[in-house]
Amino acid sequence: MAWNLDFISEEDFKKHVRATIMKYGEKLESYDLKRFNSNLIDPIKLIFDKSVYRTSWEEIVNNEIFRQRDKSNNNDIGYFHQNIFSYFKGCEVPQAGWDVIYRNPDGIQMPDGDIVHTIYVEMKNKHNTMNSASSAKTYIKMQGQILEDDDCACLLVEAIAKKSQNIKWSTKVDGKNVQHRLIRRVSMDQFYAILTGEEDAFYKMCMALPEVINSVVNEEGGVEVPHDTVIDELRKVASLYGDENDELSMAMAVYMLGFNTYMGFGDKIRGELGEDKDGMLKRIYEYVKRLK
Template identity: 65%
Template sequence: MWNLSFISEEDFYNHVQLTIDKYGEKLQSFDLKRFNKNIVDPIKLIFDKSVYRSSWEQIISNEIFRQRDKSNNNDIGYFHQTIFKYIEHCRVPNNGEQGGWDVIFENPNGITMPDGSRVSRVYVEMKNKHNTMNSASSGKTFIKMQNQLLQDDDCACFLVEAIAKNSQNIKWEPKVDGQKMGHKYIRRVSLDQFYSLVTGQRDAFYNMCMVLPEVINKAVSELDSSTIPNDTVFDEIRDISAQQNYDSEDLSIAMAIYLLGFSSYLGFE
């Protein structure tokens, strides 16, 4: 039985599948050439292995994961933002359209604010984490919201954070040109609170989280087997280490790691 009333099972599955598709080339296998495309730091890898008391294979695996993961935030941002196009009264404009807002929530019956007042529309700027905006970016976003309020006196503007410090729907008061600014209709809202407002269900975000793992697993199980990474980096490093004339296998692998970054350096050439 499907437990989400605000989005159909088919729409949710398709949305998860499209998010996985965004991973694209990041699912491609890593060989040594790809691994060292942006030259890795051998010193860091050697420190990490010793300090974390890990194996060479695990350290290499961790570095591959890091390289894959560093560009995944945009993919997860797609998941957080685009899901709202399936939810009643919400739309997700194309990039640069309708003021460049990430989500627009519009309800002809009115949207109740925390102070009891009502507006017809909420314009949303969405961020993955609460600490991803510097002061200049915060100021620019606040001014954009301020301008929207001047153009539309029946709206509110939300900075919605997927990973907020707390569950919250509070007045946003950033510093703009060194001065603290604020307006009751410019608000800083955690993702769970936005789900609650949009769906009318207090635990809507929680319920989504509860069905998500199973849906992801189903979508991944239906992927073509060619999309399953077969990383060969450690095997290639071990082959290089076998050519080194050291008594210790550990030092031989360390030398192979050194050569990733220092092959032209004095003494290594």
């Protein structure tokens, strides 16, 4: 397929995609039971989810592993959205201060008719990730920048905005509604258009992305699919109670992840599941203790 992105070369785009995927590296390490429970699993929720959604133990455990990985991967996608601009003409991605700075000596026309030569950018993955305190702090930062430099605009750029937009950002500071024509809330597609002069620049990037990701993933020595051992280890714990495929045995294995020191999870478990033959309960406690 012919390369049709004028604002970034195919080599640079592929390089950036590769760097983003490499950031997935530590999340692609295999999950064992200790890592799975490192942030303390909620056994009650896990059992509710399994029953309500009518999934198998393997499915619900794999879903939880995916959720844990996905939580970290959001930061990596933020890296993709922000650092791609280091390859755009006139753009800088500073180490601190602002997410992106764009300078154009020929001038940048704003929707209200102003011409500025620098744009300072704060970037968010989603439109709803800022609370009122964070919004006020960011707005005050932008306000201060405009007071310091009257030849600039400040943009809050959202990768996932409610809609395509380039509007004055209205928010609250100290309980008062504030807005300024040079402090704007801009969706990612509109920001790409400002930088490139092409209305469909972001669309073009999105169309090129799947093929480039697949190319990088399939490279020799590329991304390895992890082999997670959580379900096997849970079944091992469950087998100490009885049958590793029995619902109660698996439930007890899950309960022990979070409740092994809770009152009642000793003698009463023994009473429910029978005598503690061969020190079975002790072995379970010792096994789970190693997960902490």
